[in-house]
Each structure stands twice: as C-alpha cells, then as structure tokens.
Amino acid sequence: MRLQTANIDCGKTYNSTVNHPRFHCPPPLVAGARLDLPDRVAHHASTVLRLRPADEMTLFDGTGGEYRAQIVASDRRRVSVELTHWSAVERESLLPVTLVQALQAGEKMDLTVQKAVELGVARIVPVLSRRSVPRLAGERAGRRLEHWRAVISAACEQCGRNRLPELLPVEPLASWLARPQPAGARRLMLAAGAACSLARVPPPLAGQPVELLVGAEGGLAAEEVQLAALSGFLSVRLGPRVLRTETAGLAALAAMQVLWGDFKEETTDV
Numbered sequence: 001m002r003l004q005t006a007n008i009d010c011g012k013t014y015n016s017t018v019n020h021p022r023f024h025c026p027p028p029l030v031a032g033a034r035l036d037l038p039d040r041v042a043h044h045a046s047t048v049l050r051l052r053p054a055d056e057m058t059l060f061d062g063t064g065g066e067y068r069a070q071i072v073a074s075d076r077r078r079v080s081v082e083l084t085h086w087s088a089v090e091r092e093s094l095l096p097v098t099l100v101q102a103l104q105a106g107e108k109m110d111l112t113v114q115k116a117v118e119l120g121v122a123r124i125v126p127v128l129s130r131r132s133v134p135r136l137a138g139e140r141a142g143r144r145l146e147h148w149r150a151v152i153s154a155a156c157e158q159c160g161r162n163r164l165p166e167l168l169p170v171e172p173l174a175s176w177l178a179r180p181q182p183a184g185a186r187r188l189m190l191a192a193g194a195a196c197s198l199a200r201v202p203p204p205l206a207g208q209p210v211e212l213l214v215g216a217e218g219g220l221a222a223e224e225v226q227l228a229a230l231s232g233f234l235s236v237r238l239g240p241r242v243l244r245t246e247t248a249g250l251a252a253l254a255a256m257q258v259l260w261g262d263f264k265e266e267t268t269d270v
Contacts, residue, residue, distance in 0.1 A: 020058045020068075021049055022160070024153045027061035031086040034072065042079040045071075051079075059083065062156070062164040064090060091160045093120030095261035096209045101249055102129035102173065102216035108246040113148050116165075117155035119253040120261065122209075123166040124148075127173040130221040141170045173224060177231045182209055187233040189213035190252055191225060192242050194235035198252060201236060203260045210256065214249035 023041045037045060045051045053071045059081070060066040065088045069081040099121045101112055113124060126148070128135065145167065152164055181187070186204045188211070204210055213220075213233055220228070225235065238251055257263040 020056050021045065021051065022058045022060070022066075022157045024157055024164070025059050025061055027063050029059060029061045029067050029083060029086075031067060031083050034080060034082045037079045037081060042074075042077075045079050046074050046076070057081070060156070060162040062153075062162070064088075064163055066162050090162060092163055093122070093257065093262050094206070095120065095204070095256060096122045096207065097253065097256060098123040098125060098209065098211045099249060099253065100125040100127055100173075100176070100211060100213040102127055102214065102220070102245070103132040103170070104216055104245050105133040110148070110151055111246055112249055113151045114155045115250045116253060117152050117161065118159045119250065120161075120257060121165050121253065123168065124152075125168045125176060126170045127176050128170060129173045129216050129224055131218045132216040145169060174227060177227055181232055182211070185209045185211050185232075187211045187213070187228075187231070188236050188252075189220065189225070189228050189233040190215070190238065190248050191235040192219065192237060194237040196234065196236050198236045198238055198255055199259065201234070212249065212252055212256075214252070215245060217245050219245075 023037070023045070025035075025038060025041060029035075036042070045057065051057065051071055051074070053074055055071050057069050057071070058066050059069045065086055067083045067086050069083050071079060072082050073080040097120065099112075099116050101109070101116075101124065103109060103126055104112060109126070116124060126144075148167055149164075152167060156162070156164055184205075186201075186208055188198070188201065190213070211233075213228055215224070229235070236252075238248065238255065243251060254263070
C-alpha cells in the first residue's frame, strides 16, 4: 500500500536567528564600546567554547535588542570584546502570559522555569501552595531566586530572547491572590476535570494579559481552587489525562501559543 503525503507549500523560508554564541551581560551595553566579559561569560567563551581573538558572538543586556561583538583579546582569566553594532531584533511573544507556579520539588521547578522562558512567558510568579513540598523563606528563598534568575538568563541565551522575563519573589498563594487583579487580565487555572477545556476559552484581545495558575504535586487544594475562583480565575482542563505539575504548565503554555500566540504559521519564525 502506498502512503500519500500532503503537498504543503509553506511559502516562506526562514533563516536561523542565532548564528553566533549568545551571552547575557549586565546592562548597559553600548555599540562601539570595548569591555571585559563577566567572569561566567568569559569562562564559557574561552574555556568551554574555546573562542579566540577575531571570533564573534552576540551579547544582550536583557532590555531589548542585541549586539554583535568581536573578541579583541583573551587569556585564561579575561576576555575583552568590542561591540560592533546593535540590532533591534526582538523575539518576544505578543501574548503576555504570567505563569503563577506553585513551588515544585527537586529540579522540577528549574525545568519549569527554563522551559517557560523558551515558551515565551513574560513573568514568573513562584508561590507557596498547601501542597508545595519546598517551604522557602528568608535567605533560602533569596538564594533560590538568584538561582532561578541564572536559569532565566541561560534560557534566554539559548532560545534567542533579548528581554528577560520578570521573576517575582516567593510568597504564599493566598497573599498573592489578595493583590489587586490586573485590569482586563484573563485568569486561568489548570484543574483536572474542569468543565471547560482550554480550547473553548475565547481568545484574549490583542495585548490582553493572561495569568496561568498551576498547582504543585497533587494540584491545588479545594480551598485554593475556591479562593482563586473568587479572584477571577476560570478552571480549565487539558484533555482527559492527568498531567504532572512539571508537564501541565508547559503543555498549557505551548497550547496557548498554538491557539493564540506565535506558534501560528503566520507569526512564527521557527
């Protein structure tokens, strides 16, 4: 039996958006300037990638746009570059999504933060829910925030984003829900068995913020679901299967980009 394949004409060919190693450097960067790379970046460039003078890279400071840079000097401790020119290229999603993620155990939270950045989230809010295993507070919470900022930076380097998503401090879910609701925000929370599927949610208006609430292992407690509903969150489901916490939020973000965001053929460059 001969299998037939669809004749699909994509009509447009896209070039790769990342041709050189990419590194995040603290702002401000200025075209034409010479500077020494931060220690972390210098080590990766010289020791891991073995870049040498005259090699090129892309630098971004997280505020938008990116800079072409060329190495002018390097040794085991220092890498000096010249910023040759600036490009206004942006790869941000036009769908402004805030991921409100209940703290997950082990390395699951790192994975969620990393992949959420790749999927285009604008902001990440880590919250303590009733079923969160980690109980972060004080100095320990501060250390985790710094760790997640490094994860965000590395994820932006990898995926081509030139703006770093905002990361909010850890706080209890109840106190975060008590904050004023952003004007016009579409608020959604994942709940197995919800009456409404994500696909049936009306598309948000252009530029309308979307907030996605995802529970920890075991999901949100019943009282948390009720409290979130009183704060304007609509319960939605993702198909008939129960997804793990590290799968659920990422699957929802990808589905949103397909339904409403830049995974659509006419907007994506991938």
